[in-house]
Amino acid sequence: MARVVLEGIRKTYPNGFKAIHGVDVEIEEGEFLVLVGPSGCGKSTLLRMIAGLESITEGRLSIGGRDVNNLEPSERDIAMVFQNYALYPHMSVYKNMAYGLKIMGLPKAEIEERVKKAAAILELTDEQLTRKPRQLSGGQRQRVAMGRAIVREPSVFLFDEPLSNLDAKLRVQMRLEIKTLQANLGITSVYVTHDQVEAMTLGHRLMVLNAGNVEQLGTPIELYQRPASLFVAGFIGSPAMNFADAKIDAEGKNITISGQEALPLGDGGMPEHGGKDVILGIRPEHLELVVEAPDAVPMTVTMVEQLGADTLVHGHFGESRSDLTVRLDGIRHIKGGEVLPIRVAPDHLHVFDPKTERRLS
Amino acid sequence: MIENRPLLTIFSHIMLILGVAVIALPIWIMFVAASHPEIRMTQVPLPMLPGGHFFENLDIALSRGMSGMDGNGVGYMMLNSLAMAMMIAVGKIAISLLSAFAIVYFRFPFRMFFFWMIFITLMLPVEVRILPTYEVVANLGMLDTYWGLSIPLIASATATFMFRQVFLTIPDELLEAARIDGAGPMRFFWDILIPMSRTNIAALFVILFIYGWNQYLWPLLITSETSMYTIVMGIKQMLEAAEQVPQWNIIMMTALLAMLPPVCVVIFMQSLFVKGLTETEK
Amino acid sequence: MLKNVHFGPSVLPFLLVLPQIIVTLVFFIWPASQALYQSLLLEDAFGLKTEFVWFRNFEDLLSDPLYWDSFKITIVFSFLVAFLSMSFALILALFADRVIKGSGAYRTLLIWPYAVAPVTAGALWVFMFNPTLGIVSYALSALGYEWNHQLNGGEAMALVVMASAWKQVAYNFLFFLAGLQSIPKSLIEAAAIDGAGPMRRTIDIVLPLLSPTTFFLLVINIVYAFFETFGVIHVVTAGGPAGATNILVYKVFNDGFVGLDLGGSAAQSVILMIMVIALTVVQFKYVEKRVDY
Numbered sequence: 001m002a003r004v005v006l007e008g009i010r011k012t013y014p015n016g017f018k019a020i021h022g023v024d025v026e027i028e029e030g031e032f033l034v035l036v037g038p039s040g041c042g043k044s045t046l047l048r049m050i051a052g053l054e055s056i057t058e059g060r061l062s063i064g065g066r067d068v069n070n071l072e073p074s075e076r077d078i079a080m081v082f083q084n085y086a087l088y089p090h091m092s093v094y095k096n097m098a099y100g101l102k103i104m105g106l107p108k109a110e111i112e113e114r115v116k117k118a119a120a121i122l123e124l125t126d127e128q129l130t131r132k133p134r135q136l137s138g139g140q141r142q143r144v145a146m147g148r149a150i151v152r153e154p155s156v157f158l159f160d161e162p163l164s165n166l167d168a169k170l171r172v173q174m175r176l177e178i179k180t181l182q183a184n185l186g187i188t189s190v191y192v193t194h195d196q197v198e199a200m201t202l203g204h205r206l207m208v209l210n211a212g213n214v215e216q217l218g219t220p221i222e223l224y225q226r227p228a229s230l231f232v233a234g235f236i237g238s239p240a241m242n243f244a245d246a247k248i249d250a251e252g253k254n255i256t257i258s259g260q261e262a263l264p265l266g267d268g269g270m271p272e273h274g275g276k277d278v279i280l281g282i283r284p285e286h287l288e289l290v291v292e293a294p295d296a297v298p299m300t301v302t303m304v305e306q307l308g309a310d311t312l313v314h315g316h317f318g319e320s321r322s323d324l325t326v327r328l329d330g331i332r333h334i335k336g337g338e339v340l341p342i343r344v345a346p347d348h349l350h351v352f353d354p355k356t357e358r359r360l361s
Numbered sequence: 362m363i364e365n366r367p368l369l370t371i372f373s374h375i376m377l378i379l380g381v382a383v384i385a386l387p388i389w390i391m392f393v394a395a396s397h398p399e400i401r402m403t404q405v406p407l408p409m410l411p412g413g414h415f416f417e418n419l420d421i422a423l424s425r426g427m428s429g430m431d432g433n434g435v436g437y438m439m440l441n442s443l444a445m446a447m448m449i450a451v452g453k454i455a456i457s458l459l460s461a462f463a464i465v466y467f468r469f470p471f472r473m474f475f476f477w478m479i480f481i482t483l484m485l486p487v488e489v490r491i492l493p494t495y496e497v498v499a500n501l502g503m504l505d506t507y508w509g510l511s512i513p514l515i516a517s518a519t520a521t522f523m524f525r526q527v528f529l530t531i532p533d534e535l536l537e538a539a540r541i542d543g544a545g546p547m548r549f550f551w552d553i554l555i556p557m558s559r560t561n562i563a564a565l566f567v568i569l570f571i572y573g574w575n576q577y578l579w580p581l582l583i584t585s586e587t588s589m590y591t592i593v594m595g596i597k598q599m600l601e602a603a604e605q606v607p608q609w610n611i612i613m614m615t616a617l618l619a620m621l622p623p624v625c626v627v628i629f630m631q632s633l634f635v636k637g638l639t640e641t642e643k
Numbered sequence: 644m645l646k647n648v649h650f651g652p653s654v655l656p657f658l659l660v661l662p663q664i665i666v667t668l669v670f671f672i673w674p675a676s677q678a679l680y681q682s683l684l685l686e687d688a689f690g691l692k693t694e695f696v697w698f699r700n701f702e703d704l705l706s707d708p709l710y711w712d713s714f715k716i717t718i719v720f721s722f723l724v725a726f727l728s729m730s731f732a733l734i735l736a737l738f739a740d741r742v743i744k745g746s747g748a749y750r751t752l753l754i755w756p757y758a759v760a761p762v763t764a765g766a767l768w769v770f771m772f773n774p775t776l777g778i779v780s781y782a783l784s785a786l787g788y789e790w791n792h793q794l795n796g797g798e799a800m801a802l803v804v805m806a807s808a809w810k811q812v813a814y815n816f817l818f819f820l821a822g823l824q825s826i827p828k829s830l831i832e833a834a835a836i837d838g839a840g841p842m843r844r845t846i847d848i849v850l851p852l853l854s855p856t857t858f859f860l861l862v863i864n865i866v867y868a869f870f871e872t873f874g875v876i877h878v879v880t881a882g883g884p885a886g887a888t889n890i891l892v893y894k895v896f897n898d899g900f901v902g903l904d905l906g907g908s909a910a911q912s913v914i915l916m917i918m919v920i921a922l923t924v925v926q927f928k929y930v931e932k933r934v935d936y
Contacts, residue, residue: 053537074543086534090556099552100542148538369841373738374745380735381752384812387767390778394770406781456663463659466649475660482671484923488870488892489915492899492908493674493681501669513670516663533646546650575760577874578896593760597878600766609770616766623758631751635817638757 002064002077002155002188003029004050009059011045011212019045021212022059030186032179034203036193037235042212044160047192051080051158064155074100079149080158084165085141087133087148094129097147111151118150121181139170146181157182157189163198175201196236200224208232226350230357233281233350239312241350242287244322246280248273248351255280255349257317264295265361266346273351273360281350284312284327288343296341299326304334313340394613395419402609414610422614427599435615438592441510442574443622445591448511449573450566453520458558461524462550466536483518487579495582505586514579519641520565526640527561528554564637567630571623592619675916681909700910709886710894710911717869717890720804724872725864728808729857732815737845739816740823750820757813761806761874768806769879792880796887799880803888806879807872814867815860822856823849862926869918891915 004027011020019042027033035043048054050061052073061069068076087096094115101111119129122143133141142162149157162178163171179202182189193199199206200220208215208223208231216228220236227233233241244257252271254262257280290296297317305312311332314325326342334340351361390409394402397412424434463469464476487494494513503509531554539549555562580591590598596619599612627634650656685696704710735753739746756764771779772792780790792798826849834844873892876882882889882897889897895915899908 048537051537051541053540072543073537073541078541080538080541082534082538084532084534086532086538088535088538088553088557090553090559099539099544103543103548148542366841370742373741376738377735377742377749380731380738381749383731384753384756384809387764387771387809390771391767402776405776407776407778409778456666459659460663463656465646467653467656467659468649469652469656472656475664478667478672479663482667484920485671485675485916486870486919488873488895489912489919490671490674490678491896491912492905493677494670496677497669497674512666516666516671521663529646536646536649546653546655571758575758575762575874577760577762577877581877582900593762593874596762596766600769600878607776609776612766613770616763619763620759623760624755627755627758628751631754634754638814638817639821 003027003062004064004156004188004190005060005062006050007060009046009049009061010057011042011049011054012057019212020049023207023214025207025214025217027188027190029188032182032189032191032202032204034191034193034199034206035209036196036199036203036206037209037215039194040211041209043192043194043209046209047158047160047190050156050190051078052076074103077155078158079152079154079156080160081142081145081149081162083161085133085145085162087141087144089133092130092132093124093136093144093147096133096144097129097151100148100152114151114153115147118147121150122147138166139174142166142174143177146178150181150185155188157187159189159191161193162191163193164195171198178202197238200236206236208235226359227281228359230279230281230352233352233359237283239284239325239327241281241283242322242324244280244282244317244324245354246278246351248276248278250275255351257322263297263344263349264346265349265351270351270361276360277354278360279352279354279357281352282324282344283348284325286345286348287324287326288345289326289328289332290341290343292341293343296343298339299324299342301334301336301338301340303336304332306331315340317342391613391616394609395617397610399608399610403607407609418610418614422611422618426595426615427602427608427611433587435592435595435618437588438590438595439618439622441507441589442591442593442619444507445510445576445580446570446573446622448507449514449576450569452511452515453517453569454562454565456515457517457520458524458555458562461521461528462554464521465525465528466546479516479518479521481518482516487514491578491582498583504583505589509583510576510580510589510591511573514573514576520569523561523565523640524558527558531557560633560636561640563630564633564640566637567626567634568637568641570626574623595619678909678912678916681905682913683906684909685906696906700906701914704907704910704914712886713889713891713894716800716886716888720800720807720872720888720890721865721868723800723804724807724811724868725861727804728811729815729819729860729864731808732812733819733857735812736816736819736823737849739820741841746820750817753816754813756810757817759810761810761872762878764806764810765803765875765878768802768809772802792884794884796884799884799888803872803875803879806875807868810875811864811867815864818856818860819853822853826852859926862922866919866922866926869922 006023006025009020009023010018012018023046025033035046037043045054049056052068052071056069060067063076063078088099091099097115097118098111101114115129124140124143124147128136128140133144136144145162159178163174166174175198191202203220205217205219206223207217210231216223216232223232223236227236230243234243246255246257248255248265248270249262251269252265252274253269254264255278256262299315299317301313301315303314305314308331311328311330311334312325313328313332313334314323316323349361350359352358353360393408393411395418396415397408398414398417401408401412422434423436426434460475460479464472498504498509498513503512535553536549539553544552575593576591577593580594584590584594592615596612596615599608599615682700683695683697684693685699739749742749771777772790774780774791774793777790783790790798792802830848830852831844834848839847869890870892872890873896876888876890876893880888882893891911892915895908895911898904898911
């Protein structure tokens with residue numbers, strides 16, 4: 001267990017491409033930090049820099065109080081689980097797990113003890129330990145890859161999209177297993193994924209990366225409730241947040257979408273931004289169908305998706321051309337062309353600056 | 362097949378059997394000749410069916426050879442061929458594995474220069490540089506040695522290319538995992554790359570063993586002592602003697618012995634052989 | 644070419660390529676450059692002094708009708724070997740692709756001559772066609788044809804072609820069969836539904852789709868006939884009678900080692916080198932586009 005501290009970490013490739021523009025974060029002992037973002041955002045690069053598989057162009061990286069910038073991966077007291085597991089195909093499961101320990105020069109008895117212990121944690125049978133990786137199912141390979149990390153008894157676990165090669169059902173199951181395992185072992189972990197559900201469920205904190213920049217760092221709930229930027233707002237949450245061009249009135253009390261309906265801004269409004277053109281974000285689950293209310297806005301339905309547990313209603317406010325999605329509980333009998341009265345909860349409005357794309361409220 | 366035409370299938374089998382017969386005929390004639398006594402080999406027409414002197418001829422070939430030769434038989438020639446073939450095959454594989462490893466897994470100055478230098482060997486078969494190569498080997502005092510027989514032939518662009526290809530298909534993550542496990546370059550080479558290239562190495566070995574065993578021009582140039590002759594050279598030597606003493610039974614027995622090891626390799630390691638042939642041509 | 648993930652800088656890679664580079668330098672590059680250099684020298688009859696003569700050796704060579712004869716013989720020989728072994732192999736491969744049962748067994752029975760040394764192959768054929776004793780020449784004379792490749796240049800050529808082609812059938816068969824088996828079955832089935840019979844399908848569909856393999860094999864066979872048939876020639880005809888089978892590679896050996904004409908032999912080596920380079924370029928340019936279907 002160790003604190004991992006990143007200070008001003010930057011990465012520039014020899015060809016001049018800047019992959020990471022400066023990351024500062026202190027990962028606490030036992031914390032589970034998830035790096036999340038679309039492909040190419042630099043999240044894997046950052047993880048590989050922590051692992052020592054990529055060099056650090058600028059900045060300081062310390063693990064457990066030790067500067068590790070110039071240490072080999074094997075000297076950093078870390079273990080890594082790869083996307084494609086990277087199991088040695090010619091070695092048995094046992095040998096795969098024991099290989100690093102053998103190189104460390106541990107006595108045979110201790111290697112065996114550690115491997116057996118890890119196998120027990122991961123519920124790998126003795127018979128499975130003698131098999132070759134190709135004789136295992138995807139989920140079992142995943143476990144072996146984690147086993148290889150566990151036996152090292154590292155201070156830090158690094159996960160590079162470890163679940164992306166599994167089918168949907170197995171992914172949910174393994175996600176829970178990883179979460180439980182990390183909670184039980186209490187080892188500081190850094191986990192890379194592009195899947196926001198995985199990120200939300202696993203991480204104590206999430207770091208959202210976009211094009212090599214940190215968009216936001218915070219707990220899943222913080223990111224959900226107060227996304228710091230348009231990018232985070234659009235990335236976290238499913239179905240994605242609705243966005244519309246809007247204008248705040250002169251007093252900063254109300255907000256108007258495309259010159260149509262005025263919505264009240266809660267909490268005393270935003271007088272400092274009075275008269276400003278903004279982007280308004282509303283999550284589909286924060287739009288509700290009301291019977292008849294003074295602040296209801298009529299929405300014209302274009303399409304309905306029945307998911308069973310929820311119903312997703314697509315449409316637009318009045319003549320506005322901004323599409324929006326409403327998420328309603330349970331099964332609703334709604335048809336295209338209907339006009340529904342929709343109410344927006346004022347505390348759930350997200351207002352963004354169209355130029356900086358940062359949060360205003 | 363697409364449509365059921367039994368006649369066409371039967372015809373195909375007949376043609377194939379005829380083809381096999383044409384290909385096998387020289388071998389059959391060789392085998393028959395190797396099983397008759399010397400005296401029968403001077404009577405026209407020669408026999409088409411095997412005789413009863415096969416093992417007698419085998420004994421003569423191995424222990425004495427043809428009359429008029431040094432009387433040491435051809436056994437030692439087979440050992441020379443074996444030594445040469447093994448040294449060539451192992452040597453080519455070893456130096457090619459190392460250089461392919463360097464070229465694929467390291468960034469270092471002159472990397473591409475070395476790569477092209479190895480590539481050029483492809484364009485310089487021994488046949489086109491006979492005399493100067495002979496001079497080099499003579500100056501190094503390697504005439505009539507196993508080293509002289511094998512080392513000048515072990516540079517190999519084909520083998521280097523093949524291993525390069527194999528290494529390129531090995532996922533990068535394995536190297537990363539090995540680095541996290543603390544394996545250095547040579548450890549990675551031995552523990553991961555070599556075991557993962559096992560079948561390719563075996564396939565290449567089959568091809569190179571045949572290549573080495575069948576070398577003729579090169580040993581012909583650099584050996585003058587009969588104790589260094591290879592079995593393939595022994596055949597030529599016997600054929601020259603045959604102008605005077607036509608001991609065709611012994612010559613054919615020798616030819617049989619000369620082709621036996623490589624043919625056995627092809628037949629018993631057929632899948633490796635096919636893999637080796639197709640991969641080295643990529 | 645280079646892995647994205649690789650080891651850091653050290654002297655290790657130099658040590659790793661060193662053995663191959665030393666062998667290449669000492670036994671390939673140096674002798675080849677010597678050949679280039681010697682091809683520009685003329686040695687007097689007693690080997691006492693050498694003179695730098697620029698391209699005189701090449702001029703002499705190219706104005707020597709014997710050299711041009713050897714050139715023509717090599718071309719004829721190569722194309723005959725390539726044609727004979729490829730067509731024989733193709734026919735067998737077409738039949739083997741047709742039969743389902745036993746195609747593996749036929750393959751085994753057909754591929755082993757690959758392992759026979761050229762010298763051994765030459766010995767077998769020279770024995771079968773021995774003018775006084777050979778079984779085939781006996782059969783021919785029973786039919787009224789007196790075979791003697793030791794006297795008749797055409798027969799000598801036929802014999803070395805047969806011996807060389809016999810050995811190469813295995814290789815061609817293997818690649819033709821692999822090429823045939825990689826043609827998608829659906830194409831053949833589509834042609835069958837279009838009403839094409841087996842013969843028509845072979846001509847209209849199979850052979851065109853096989854053309855990359857055919858071209859590849861043509862290059863390989865020519866290289867084989869040029870450079871790897873030395874043993875066959877040496878054993879069967881020794882270039883004779885009267886130079887009728889004196890292919891270029893044999894002539895280099897003969898002029899250099901037996902005739903001791905260093906400059907002339909070196910000039911021949913250089914010309915051969917140029918031909919190998921040309922063939923290699925053709926082969927490599929082509930190999931890139933090899934997978935065509």
